[in-house]
Amino acid sequence: MKEYRVAIVGMGAVGREMVKILEKSAVPVSDLKLLVRRNDGDTISFRGKDYVVKRVTPGCFKDLDLVLMAAGGDAATELAPIAQKEGAVVIDNSSAFRMEPNVPLVIPEVNPEAAGEHKGLIANPNCSTTQMLVPLKPLHDLFKIKRIVVSTYQAVSGTGKKALDELKKQAEDYLASKVVEPQIYPHQIAFNILPHIDSFLENGYTKEEMKMVNETQKIFGDEDIQVSPTAARVPVFNCHSESINIETEKPLPEVAEIKKILAQAPGIVVVDDVQNNEYPLALNCTGTDKVYVGRIRKDFTVTNGLNFWVVADNLRKGAALNAVQIAELLVAKNWL
Amino acid sequence: MKEYRVAIVGMGAVGREMVKILEKSAVPVSDLKLLVRRNDGDTISFRGKDYVVKRVTPGCFKDLDLVLMAAGGDAATELAPIAQKEGAVVIDNSSAFRMEPNVPLVIPEVNPEAAGEHKGLIANPNCSTTQMLVPLKPLHDLFKIKRIVVSTYQAVSGTGKKALDELKKQAEDYLASKVVEPQIYPHQIAFNILPHIDSFLENGYTKEEMKMVNETQKIFGDEDIQVSPTAARVPVFNCHSESINIETEKPLPEVAEIKKILAQAPGIVVVDDVQNNEYPLALNCTGTDKVYVGRIRKDFTVTNGLNFWVVADNLRKGAALNAVQIAELLVAKNWL
Numbered sequence: 001m002k003e004y005r006v007a008i009v010g011m012g013a014v015g016r017e018m019v020k021i022l023e024k025s026a027v028p029v030s031d032l033k034l035l036v037r038r039n040d041g042d043t044i045s046f047r048g049k050d051y052v053v054k055r056v057t058p059g060c061f062k063d064l065d066l067v068l069m070a071a072g073g074d075a076a077t078e079l080a081p082i083a084q085k086e087g088a089v090v091i092d093n094s095s096a097f098r099m100e101p102n103v104p105l106v107i108p109e110v111n112p113e114a115a116g117e118h119k120g121l122i123a124n125p126n127c128s129t130t131q132m133l134v135p136l137k138p139l140h141d142l143f144k145i146k147r148i149v150v151s152t153y154q155a156v157s158g159t160g161k162k163a164l165d166e167l168k169k170q171a172e173d174y175l176a177s178k179v180v181e182p183q184i185y186p187h188q189i190a191f192n193i194l195p196h197i198d199s200f201l202e203n204g205y206t207k208e209e210m211k212m213v214n215e216t217q218k219i220f221g222d223e224d225i226q227v228s229p230t231a232a233r234v235p236v237f238n239c240h241s242e243s244i245n246i247e248t249e250k251p252l253p254e255v256a257e258i259k260k261i262l263a264q265a266p267g268i269v270v271v272d273d274v275q276n277n278e279y280p281l282a283l284n285c286t287g288t289d290k291v292y293v294g295r296i297r298k299d300f301t302v303t304n305g306l307n308f309w310v311v312a313d314n315l316r317k318g319a320a321l322n323a324v325q326i327a328e329l330l331v332a333k334n335w336l
Numbered sequence: 337m338k339e340y341r342v343a344i345v346g347m348g349a350v351g352r353e354m355v356k357i358l359e360k361s362a363v364p365v366s367d368l369k370l371l372v373r374r375n376d377g378d379t380i381s382f383r384g385k386d387y388v389v390k391r392v393t394p395g396c397f398k399d400l401d402l403v404l405m406a407a408g409g410d411a412a413t414e415l416a417p418i419a420q421k422e423g424a425v426v427i428d429n430s431s432a433f434r435m436e437p438n439v440p441l442v443i444p445e446v447n448p449e450a451a452g453e454h455k456g457l458i459a460n461p462n463c464s465t466t467q468m469l470v471p472l473k474p475l476h477d478l479f480k481i482k483r484i485v486v487s488t489y490q491a492v493s494g495t496g497k498k499a500l501d502e503l504k505k506q507a508e509d510y511l512a513s514k515v516v517e518p519q520i521y522p523h524q525i526a527f528n529i530l531p532h533i534d535s536f537l538e539n540g541y542t543k544e545e546m547k548m549v550n551e552t553q554k555i556f557g558d559e560d561i562q563v564s565p566t567a568a569r570v571p572v573f574n575c576h577s578e579s580i581n582i583e584t585e586k587p588l589p590e591v592a593e594i595k596k597i598l599a600q601a602p603g604i605v606v607v608d609d610v611q612n613n614e615y616p617l618a619l620n621c622t623g624t625d626k627v628y629v630g631r632i633r634k635d636f637t638v639t640n641g642l643n644f645w646v647v648a649d650n651l652r653k654g655a656a657l658n659a660v661q662i663a664e665l666l667v668a669k670n671w672l
Binding site for chain 2: 147148151153167168171172175186187188191192193194195196200203204205212221226227228230232234235236237245255274275277279280281282283294295296297298299300301302304307309
């Protein structure tokens with residue numbers, strides 16, 4: 001069996017999750033490098049061996065087959081072209097290259113074929129886009145989605161470890177009637193809802209919201225599909241929830257049939273037994289690999305409409321897991 | 337000046353809020369009764385005088401002009417007809433009578449004229465409907481709304497005082513790594529999102545969601561207006577947030593003009609300066625009387641679409657305040 005020399009760049013929340021997920025993946029790894037731009041020296045175990053986290057240095061990507069990047073947009077912009085030039089295929093988790101025409105933007109359950117077209121660089125989509133498109137894919141294939149109205153309930157883990165600490169600290173302080181000092185977010189996130197993720201653009205939408213518009217069109221290869229998004233941050237540690245409304249071109253079958261279609265599609269678990277209070281919950285999804293779908297019901301206000309609720313682990317399916325799944329796809333198809 | 341003999345029935349979170357709001361209202365009160373079905377004996381101050389909370393007894397509504405009810409649907413079903421028969425006009429906060437054809441369902445900023453048609457009983461709308469319709473009213477009048485897609489982020493105070501205690505206790509326990517025991521809600525609400533408010537109906541929607549559909553059509557007197565709702569409970573103590581998407585029949589003006597229209601309409605405060613991180617926040621709205629609107633932006637996916645974010649104090653504008661405002665309207669118009 002062919003083995004691959006792999007590097008992971010960035011040892012934040014997503015990078016560390018990548019190490020854990022790669023460890024259990026189907027990717028045969030002959031050599032692993034864990035790289036950072038600062039704060040080297042940590043030791044991280046992988047498949048029974050300890051690896052010291054080292055700094056990115058000139059030539060560090062030579063002799064590598066695959067580089068998984070979870071180091072943010074600036075680092076990716078600088079390092080991805082170098083890694084490519086030094087001969088590695090890069091899977092980048094940042095938004096830096098997602099909308100570049102020559103860079104495939106891939107969710108393995110949705111558009112695996114796009115990965116085969118790579119020119120040395122593949123982008124991992126935004127977390128809120130990924131968990132939305134996994135369940136929309138089988139519905140789009142069968143019924144052609146015209147329009148999506150989505151409101152998100154996004155966990156703080158998407159912002160990084162400091163945001164997890166901030167939610168914890170603020171909640172403790174607030175419960176103890178102490179003054180709460182926002183640092184990571186512009187306002188208190190504990191016991192509050194912020195209709196604000198990433199920076200605001202001229203058109204009144206946030207970057208996060210426009211990612212859901214643009215990435216959906218690119219991944220589905222369908223510029224006609226319309227997305228009207230509202231992204232909100234909620235006081236949840238991990239796992240994003242989404243309230244999704246769609247309108248399709250073709251008539252939708254009964255809800256029971258839609259549940260079957262979703263349950264049979266890859267990467268989806270249907271959790272939808274409302275009479276027994278069963279629906280997807282953010283609190284139950286940490287550490288899981290699937291996209292959980294529930295509250296599936298017809299939208300009676302349009303001819304072919306559907307409402308549903310989607311939850312996934314944004315650090316895993318929304319980031320680290322999807323990147324490793326792309327790597328597994330490249331290995332399985334011999335596209336590395 | 338004519339003075340009125342008033343009773344408030346129910347001394348839970350909403351009933352107590354009614355006492356406070358009535359105290360500062362324009363309603364001249366010559367006599368006040370504070371009534372409950374159980375747990376009498378408390379003393380509550382009103383306009384400089386102490387009132388002992390007493391039990392509902394036969395004949396207790398005689399000689400009253402106005403009864404504000406915040407005692408739940410079962411109590412209202414039993415007591416409202418008695419109070420009416422004994423000569424009082426009833427304003428009921430429960431859902432028991434809202435959809436009765438002879439009972440006006442009133443938001444003073446939206447359909448004050450309906451209150452004039454009362455036959456001794458006026459219903460106060462559901463909290464999530466009220467804060468949605470206050471800003472939709474001026475837009476519906478000018479541009480005729482065809483369809484609303486709304487996702488709510490509802491605070492626990494709507495469930496009552498026990499839910500406030502439960503969120504606090506669960507958050508403390510969770511932060512201390514103790515076992516969390518859900519009691520009021522079917523699942524942990526602290527650091528979680530529940531896509532579930534009130535019980536589920538045959539069509540897959542919750543009662544809360546269908547209230548937003550039916551009450552909107554009744555209050556606007558427009559059976560054609562379509563509402564596609566998703567109601568979710570969030571770990572916030574007080575004040576509901578809503579992500580609202582509308583499509584109108586007539587062309588919408590520029591966002592700056594829409595902001596003006598909203599700011600000039602009654603009961604609305606526009607908080608919308610995203611470049612300075614200003615938008616409505618649940619945490620800032622407790623104790624306020626207005627409906628706060630922000631994140632106003634065109635929805636580019638339909639010809640005449642708009643997205644915005646709405647926050648209000650669900651115990652006040654969503655319940656107690658709206659009821660007292662109906663009382664003020666009845667007094668001002670001499671409709672008592």
